[in-house]
Amino acid sequence: MRGDAIDTRFGPVQVDVVLAGSTIVDVVPVVVPDQDPRDRQINEYAVPLLRQEVLDAQSAKIDSVSGASFTSYGYAWSVQSVLDKLGA
Structure with missing residues (x-):
């Protein structure tokens, strides 16, 4: 399921979250x-x-990953947007 694109200082971050039931089995970057x-x-x-x-x-x-604070922020919020859509 595609997460929201999160705008960061260096550009948008967006991920696809792959689920098996309620288990996250993969996270694939769409835009970084x-x-x-x-x-x-x-x-x-x-x-x-x-x-x-x-x-x-x-x-x-x-x-957050040291040196990648903005990417970390966008990544986490894009994942969270999927979980919010699922009510998790």
């Missing part, structure tokens, strides 16, 4: 900031960590 090489470098590192945090927590209540 990639305007310059530094954005791409940060997100290549941060996005897999954020994915694993969501899978471990089964929630959008995750820690």
